[in-house]
Amino acid sequence: MADLKLTNVAKTYGGNVDVLKDINLDIKTGELIVFVGPSGCGKSTLLRMIAGLEKITGGELQIDGQVVNDVPPAQRGIAMVFQSYALYPHMTVRDNMSFALKLAKKPKAEIDAAIEKAARILQLDDYLDRLPKALSGGQRQRVAIGRSIVRDPKVYLFDEPLSNLDAALRVATRIEIAQLKESMPDSTMIYVTHDQVEAMTLATRIVVLANKGIAQVGTPLELYERPENEFVAQFIGSPAMNLLSGEIVETGAQTKVKLDGGGVVTSAVPTQTADKGMKVNVGIRPEDMVATTGDDYAFEGKVHITEALGEVTLLYFDKVGNNDAVIGKLPGIHAELRGKPVRMAAAPDKVQIFANGRSLYYR
């Protein structure tokens, strides 16, 4: 059981290199928080500051109401699982998992009970007497997690735990982590990943880090359906959300935007009379675009390239007005559209509007 509270947490290296500033975040017991963001944005640094492996140079970190900025890692009740599951090669799974408890001089009965519980949760019962070299990558990763579980920490920190695994194993281990979380509802977990699918499927809330701060915090669906800004809009989802410049031509409960070099698109984001004429960017996800033959379309463009992925086809359009090439995603196989002019539309509730990079929905 652990609540974490970060207040204006900052990290400066060498007194003058700001990596993170003004990080404010409340994490409640039982949450699985995922940190995502572009390479170098400070995900690992933030995780390591929470673990106590990296000094917090500004602000405050509280665990269960107690300020822990200067509490050493071992006394924070936190366990960290790294991407390189460095197990002791000459020790069995059981010895690897019990090592920390033996060092802490815990009674044998307590150690045995902890190992038994962790092995059951991680389905490692049959492997306890094996050496790491006789395990698969996924099983080794589970042993690494097991080493944390036996210490019964309040908070688990995962730094890209699956990045060394091949694609199939990643999926299997991801599902195991989801089940692990379910079997320990009172544990708090923080997880760093580059993998969007991991973030979307595992997180109770995702924290998007960018430009030294938090770009948005929300449930996976909030981030996907209602990004607060263009950065999050384009960071979450693949291919990225299309942004098309235009001007508001009609306001009200439904807003109409005339796109540069395109048609008029309707958005369910409400606007006020004074917004008429405002220069905005309209955001539409590739998967929310539909091909239409009607006159009510967002834009018409020539399909430059098609990529058939099996269940869907990606359509890459030529530039529309001043806008970058737009990508559409249609169910099924549509190689026949290559080189053809196609009209694309989107339902109003799938159309976002951004002004100066920020979503009008959150005004």
Ligand SMILES: Nc1ncnc2c1ncn2[C@@H]1O[C@H](COP(=O)(O)OP(=O)(O)OP(=O)(O)O)[C@@H](O)[C@H]1O
């Ligand atoms: N000792 C250091 N001195 C100065 N700058 C550092 C130091 N350690 C890390 N940094 C910088 O801090 C920033 C954040 O690094 P960090 O490893 O936390 O990013 P990350 O988001 O985890 O990146 P990645 O996704 O590539 O793993 C980077 O720009 C990095 O260059």
